[in-house]
Amino acid sequence: MADLERVKRQFEAVLHNVTDDVRSQLLCWIKCKINSGEWGDVTKENSNEDVMLESIQSDLRSELPVNAMSQTESIHFPQTGPNADCDPNTTVHVDAFLYDDDAIDDLCEEGKMSRSYCTRCGSQEVQPLTFITHSASATQVKYIFNYALPDLSGKIVLDVGSRTGAVLYGAYLYSKAKHIVGVEIDSTFTRLQTAVVAKYNMADRIQVIHDDILNQGQLLMSSDVVILNNVFEFFVPKDLQEKLWIHLFATLKNDTILVTIPSLEESLQPLKTGINLEKCVESIDLTAPLQQGRQELLDCDDTDDSDLTRINLYRVLAPHSPCQ
Structure with missing residues (x-):
């Protein structure tokens, strides 16, 4: 000793x-x-929260196809902006919460998925497929609630477009948020989330609402943290995206924290909303949380940290439309 x-x-x-x-x-x-493993078996055991999250992931994988798409949702491929080059024929939808890179590699080895496509049938001229996820990964969820956000005791967390519920489960397991709400317009995903919440006894703090966020103004106004993960771009046409963003910024209260993937600047750039971000929000510095998250969540110093760096935090300054 x-x-x-x-x-x-x-x-x-x-x-x-x-x-x-x-x-x-x-x-x-x-x-x-x-x-x-170079120093022997000295890895730490997963926490109870991590084990529960992994169990939820396993349950959801058994309920959804590999692309984690539902038969009741519709996809609108962007015509403008950074994702306008996504070709429906060569874009693969994959849920990052259910399948991380290692899991995708396993699926490729099993022949259930491919990372490339042939540009000329029968040749070796191949190009990489484009992978798009509409959910936060488990690593992102842990980073958001363990490192990026402040203490959420007594706070209301809202996930707009909660899909498989990754953010809801993360908020429940890794934060002390008083009330966690997911608003999801797709009926299949609403049922899935509701079933998970019931199975894992999370209904004391999680509520799943099947609705359009345009109908949830009071909820938006009362929320302390709002999560917006790849929220509108692939699901509604451009004119409705503009309406949704204007509605959000006209409704959110001062000091609400926005968690966005990608940045607000990237999301709004191809749209005509009239929203002046400099007057509406201030960016929250994530330098220290990012450094800690890299140490705790990533395997090595040279591991790709894009999962973490794509997460942005803002504080709402002026909920006025169009924030001019």
Whole structure:
């Protein structure tokens, strides 16, 4: 035991005498060594929350096809903006909450999915398929509620377009939010979420509403945190997207925190809303949460962190339409 305490003190002294950047890289290197098994079986066990989330993921996989699409939803491929190049013939819908990159690799090996398509049948001229997800991944969910957001005790969290419910379950498991609401217009996903909430006894804090967000003005006004993950672009035509965004910014109260994937700037750029973001919202700095999230959630320092960096936080300043 004396040796262990001495090593602890030496290790803490090393961390204390290096820069924040070096400390971060060192901790990520240690985590990478642990996860790789190079130092033996010293990985930590999953928390009860992680185990429950994994169980929910397994349940949902058994209820949905690999592309996690429902027969009752309609998809509108964007004609403008950064995703306007998505070709319906070469775009694959995949739910990031249900299938991470490793799971997709497994599906490809099993022949249930492909990452590329042939540009000329019978040849070796192949191009990568475009993968689109309409849900937050498990890593994103954990990052949002464990690191990015402040303490949510007594707060109301709203997920607009809650789909499979990933954000709802994450808010329940990883935060102390008082009330968690998902508004979903698709009946299939509403039923799925309701079934999961009932099975895992989450109805004390989670509510699933089958409705159009345009009809939920009072809920929008009362929410402290609103999640907007790839929310409108692939589901409604451009004119309705504009109407929805204008309605949101006319309804949200001051100090509401918006969590968006992608950024508001990217979402609104191809639309004609008249919304002046500089007057409507202020961006919340995520430098410290991002550094901590990288250390805790990603395997190695050189692991792709785009899942985390695509998450943006804003504080609403002026809920006026069109915020001019």
